[in-house]
Amino acid sequence: MKKNNKIWQGDRSKYPAFDEYGNPIIDLKSHKLTKLWHGPNHPGVTGNMSLELTLSGDEVVEAKTHVGYLHRGFEKLMERRLYIQCFPTCIRMCVPEADSNEYVLAASIEDLGGIEIPEAALWMRTLILEMARLQILLRTVPGQAATLSLGMGAQWGMYLRDLILDRFEELTGGRIYHMFIIPGGVRGLLPAGFKKRMEENLVEIEEFIDKIEDLIFTNAIFKKRTIGIGYIDPSWVDKYGIVGPNARAAGYSRDVRKDYPYLKYNELDFEPYVGKNSDVFTRSQVRKHDLIQTIDLIRQILAKVPEKGDIRAKTPNVLHWELPKGETYQRSESSRGEYGLYVVSDGSKYPRRVNLRGPSYTHAVALLEKLLINANIADVHSIMVSLQTCPPEIER
Amino acid sequence: MKEIIQDIKKRFNCTDEVEQSKTQAYITVQKELAVALITHLKDIKGFTHLVLLTAVDWIENNQFQLTYMLNNPTKKIDLGVRIFIDRETATMDSAHHLWEQMATYQRELKEMFGIDFPGSPRLNEQFILEGWDNIPPYRRDFDTLKYAQETFFPREGRETNDPAEFMKKKMYPDEEK
Numbered sequence: 001m002k003k004n005n006k007i008w009q010g011d012r013s014k015y016p017a018f019d020e021y022g023n024p025i026i027d028l029k030s031h032k033l034t035k036l037w038h039g040p041n042h043p044g045v046t047g048n049m050s051l052e053l054t055l056s057g058d059e060v061v062e063a064k065t066h067v068g069y070l071h072r073g074f075e076k077l078m079e080r081r082l083y084i085q086c087f088p089t090c091i092r093m094c095v096p097e098a099d100s101n102e103y104v105l106a107a108s109i110e111d112l113g114g115i116e117i118p119e120a121a122l123w124m125r126t127l128i129l130e131m132a133r134l135q136i137l138l139r140t141v142p143g144q145a146a147t148l149s150l151g152m153g154a155q156w157g158m159y160l161r162d163l164i165l166d167r168f169e170e171l172t173g174g175r176i177y178h179m180f181i182i183p184g185g186v187r188g189l190l191p192a193g194f195k196k197r198m199e200e201n202l203v204e205i206e207e208f209i210d211k212i213e214d215l216i217f218t219n220a221i222f223k224k225r226t227i228g229i230g231y232i233d234p235s236w237v238d239k240y241g242i243v244g245p246n247a248r249a250a251g252y253s254r255d256v257r258k259d260y261p262y263l264k265y266n267e268l269d270f271e272p273y274v275g276k277n278s279d280v281f282t283r284s285q286v287r288k289h290d291l292i293q294t295i296d297l298i299r300q301i302l303a304k305v306p307e308k309g310d311i312r313a314k315t316p317n318v319l320h321w322e323l324p325k326g327e328t329y330q331r332s333e334s335s336r337g338e339y340g341l342y343v344v345s346d347g348s349k350y351p352r353r354v355n356l357r358g359p360s361y362t363h364a365v366a367l368l369e370k371l372l373i374n375a376n377i378a379d380v381h382s383i384m385v386s387l388q389t390c391p392p393e394i395e396r
Numbered sequence: 397m398k399e400i401i402q403d404i405k406k407r408f409n410c411t412d413e414v415e416q417s418k419t420q421a422y423i424t425v426q427k428e429l430a431v432a433l434i435t436h437l438k439d440i441k442g443f444t445h446l447v448l449l450t451a452v453d454w455i456e457n458n459q460f461q462l463t464y465m466l467n468n469p470t471k472k473i474d475l476g477v478r479i480f481i482d483r484e485t486a487t488m489d490s491a492h493h494l495w496e497q498m499a500t501y502q503r504e505l506k507e508m509f510g511i512d513f514p515g516s517p518r519l520n521e522q523f524i525l526e527g528w529d530n531i532p533p534y535r536r537d538f539d540t541l542k543y544a545q546e547t548f549f550p551r552e553g554r555e556t557n558d559p560a561e562f563m564k565k566k567m568y569p570d571e572e573k
Contacts, residue, residue, distance in 0.1 A: 067523070067524060068522075068523070068524040068525060068526060071524045071525070073533065073534075073540065075534070076533065076534055076538075076540055077540065079536075080540070111416070111417070236496075238444040238445055238469070238495075239495060239496050240495075240496045240497055241445065241446055241447075241495060241496075241497045254469065259469070259472050260419070260472060326414070326416070327414075327416070327422060327463070327476065328416055328420070329420060329447065329448075329465055329474060329476065331447075338447075340447065340448070342448060342450060342463065342465060344452050344461075352452060353450070353451075353452040353453075355448060355450040357447055357448040357465075361497070361500065362497040362500070365497070365500045366496045366497040366499070366500055367496075367497075370496070395524045
């Protein structure tokens with residue numbers, strides 16, 4: 001395993017001196033350093049966040065993450081809403097993968113309210129979460145190559161993602177926000193012919209994976225620009241709160257679906273893919289294997305999902321539902337890693353506090369600021385996208 | 397989980413333990429012993445993963461509740477450590493030396509709840525808000541609706557009109573009522 005600064009080293013003739021703690025002394029008046037704002041309007045930035053970079057030549061000396069461009073105070077707004085009214089707010093805390101939000105909120109309400117979910121609803125929820133993972137991975141796996149100007153795979157991925165959004169529309173009525181998971185269960189069962197159409201889409205996606213293997217993962221330029229770049233030391237995993245594919249690429253088998261089985265994941269046959277080298281290339285490979293695994297999981301779920309049965313447990317009237325006093329933390333495995341919600345109830349109709357734990361909170365701030373030091377400026381967005389950051393979950 | 401709770405109850409005078417599920421529990425500890433307890437849990441009991449740090453505003457008791465959600469990845473259990481601090485002084489010992497991301501959580505709590513963590517790096521740098529001059533917005537006594545109405549309204553072109561009256565006035569301005 002090689003660190004990025006061993007492979008590439010910038011011109012150090014103008015590199016600043018270090019202070020007694022080993023940090024570079026940033027003196028912009030010395031005219032040796034350049035301050036550069038990377039974002040918020042930048043094609044290489046995922047979502048609305050910016051990086052304040054201090055450069056020595058083309059080497060990053062210091063990086064600071066700036067968020068706040070999307071802040072709408074979701075957590076505060078939810079304190080003034082009935083639990084059922086929290087759903088349209090909660091799902092917007094991560095737009096590309098809204099179903100994880102729905103699930104963790106519903107699971108928190110059910111845990112506090114002591115509600116058991118019917119079998120068919122558990123299977124439908126598992127299906128929805130895996131479909132959400134599939135559509136986002138179709139964007140992010142080829143999207144990594146797009147950060148290095150290899151955009152063709154990303155365009156193919158967007159087309160295939162649209163096919164999955166068609167299946168979402170057929171199942172739930174919505175393409176991006178679905179509101180399919182509700183307290184006590186789900187809103188419906190599979191429509192007639194859904195399995196056949198889904199299988200056709202999955203076959204097409206498998207062909208796409210073969211194509212991106214040739215286009216991206218065996219591409220000499222992609223390998224040269226990603227192997228050894230953005231190296232995360234495995235000892236940082238707990239120190240920085242690294243989860244999901246980023247932790248798996250560093251050799252840790254961390255997957256909420258396996259470690260804390262929820263819904264029907266303990267009845268599905270899968271093993272999380274664990275990488276070794278912990279660089280941008282390995283993280284892309286982990287996500288590609290996640291994509292292959294998700295296709296397999298969707299097939300397993302479709303073979304087992306009941307076609308009939310109760311889809312919703314009996315719950316009190318949602319307009320007058322007062323949850324017992326208490327607190328809970330419910331987690332799920334999103335495509336980016338552990339995604340959880342901490343809900344505190346004071347016994348009233350409104351949540352006392354809702355707090356989201358999104359993987360980007362640590363990945364895009366503390367970790368990214370550390371990873372970018374000594375990186376080449378041309379690798380900044382590649383490293384950032386490899387962490388799969390999602391700014392709305394930082395500034396809820 | 398029960399053994400761990402019994403042990404820390406003895407050592408750190410923890411109270412109010414609640415077992416939410418087989419793998420998740422909550423306990424309350426005094427403010428003075430909190431960082432020592434969290435360090436003990438991290439270094440001795442294997443709670444190496446910091447899941448989150450957040451605050452709950454119990455305005456009626458004049459208290460803030462800080463919740464440190466810790467996870468033991470080996471035993472696969474979660475422990476929520478609750479600390480109640482006075483709402484007026486709102487100060488807590490910093491634990492930024494334990495996890496790298498802790499400073500970000502503390503910076504957010506300073507901005508959103510006004511809770512001070514002396515010694516925490518970049519604590520006073522703006523995180524989410526820019527040029528904020530009101531009370532910290534996640535406190536219960538901050539009225540979001542009132543603030544929005546005062547700050548963003550009235551705005552030209554956003555008046556509410558009766559459609560029938562509005563069109564009548566626009567199309568037949570000379571016609572008497």
